Amino acid sequence: MQNVNIWSEEFGAATDEPILLIMGSMSQGVLWPDEFVGLLTAGGRRVIRYDHRDTGMSDTVDFAAHPYTWDDIKDDVYRVMDAHGLDSAHLVCHSAGGLLGQFVAVERPERVRSLTVIGSSPLGGGEGQVIMRALLGQPQPEGSLPVPLPEFVAFYQALIASPPPQDRRAAIEGMIAEQRLLHGTGLPFDEDAARRLQERIYDRARDLSATVNHRLAAGAKPDFEPVGVLHQVKAPTLVIEGTHEVAKPGHGALIAEQVPGARLMMVEGLGHTLPPEVHEELATAVLAHTAPRDR
Template sequence: MQNIAIWSEEFGAATDEPILLIMGSMSQGILWPDELVGRLTAGGRRVIRYDHRDTGRSDTVDFAAQPYTWEDIKNDVYRVMDAHGLDSAHLVGHSAGGLLAQLIAVEAPERVRSLTVIAASPLGGGEGQVLLRALTGQPQPEGSLPEPSAEFVDFFRALMVAPPAEDRRGVIDGMIAEQRVLHGTGLPFDEDAARRLQERVFDRARDLSAVANHRLAAAAGPDFEPVGVLDRVKAPTLVIEGSHEPVKPGHGAIIAERIPGARLLIVDGMGHTLPAETHRELADAILTHTAG
């Protein structure tokens, strides 16, 4: 086992129902908004969030000397649960965190009290290939997942050829521009709030560039997404998608269709991020779903 320290924090009483929040690829745990965490805690939940390896305050690695795969990133979820003394928990995953949560619900059902998947793709759906084809202008084969919005594709195509920013302000400006695209067009974009968040992300990172190792991890090992297994999920499942999702539009409905008994919630105006306007609805839905 790799000796990598994972930063985490928890809120609420140790006797409350535990919720483990799993953020997406290359993302720090603080992207789970404080207000949303507070609403869950006030609703009687013990809430844990953490930084993936190579993000935030968790350890960063020299990937060439110490390579890892997404299987290792997935196994970090178990390590966080074990560190907090949890045999099982309610898993809430966002984006790639939703993929991790789906896989754990398949391979270790005894550790999952309930499953909530937000802004994610279905396990085994080939999301990475869909994104790559969209960014490189290749046609999508029949039966592929719906591809990202044109605005998302245009932004990331331009980003791939743009020179990197050289100072803190430039890096943060770029992070805000990315957040604006991920936010989608359904709700007003609060640039001041976005700047506060991205400044916090920048300042607490051990090495902001280390997040790129998550892309290397995807190529370093076998695909960690088994195909055709979602019907094996036994945990009560809630799937949440924004009505203006720019990255994975319609993917939530596919997840809900493939997991027996899953319920789909469409949050009006939400894109791929978790803005303040959605916190009450998200918290209420998660609290109801994890009520036991």
């Protein structure tokens, strides 16, 4: 399905090195913090962030009538680049956005100036199946990716068993609880800031419940991720993982092992969110990694 309007915004000068920020599954582009974006633009980058289909201000889809797969979500990356007149860009990706970025780097290497993945899993590693087996209490096959931390599993098991929130207040409280879990225990959690963020996410969403379509898309094509292809990545690659990652602990090292020349950067205290305490460290690393180079 191609007739989906994708919301995006850009910052910085049109002549600066372009960075496309790709957020994770079921997540709006504004989860890339304004402060982090500001540090990148102050460092001389043209920064673009966008809402995936079925999130935020992008179009929502009647999945029953117009089903789609993660291939379509991946192709939206190209559509955003095209809409902003970019033949190529630096891709900076978080969580499942890292799977999209890795896939694009393999499929269309000429469009990727560099690749940065934060809190992500290796393409083709079956991350979704690992998490689902963990939530169902099923054993993991030998050689599977490292499992999420026990507190992650317990939280989502309880969430799945709970009725959906009945109003805005209950929904936002649940979203704050989820952010607290993903934040991890390595850095202080600012509940007031979390509330402001989740209120923004709730209020700007066309239909917050539409994010479940990303799960349906994963089920529509479970083999979305090609296996054994990361050696084909030609883009300079920076892999970032927090020391308090709760969802995908140890996955960053596996990406760095498989991508030729990739560099692994561990960030002290970082969980699976992007809190203010790490903005400067992350921005400094991304600015260095996206500095103009001969292509």
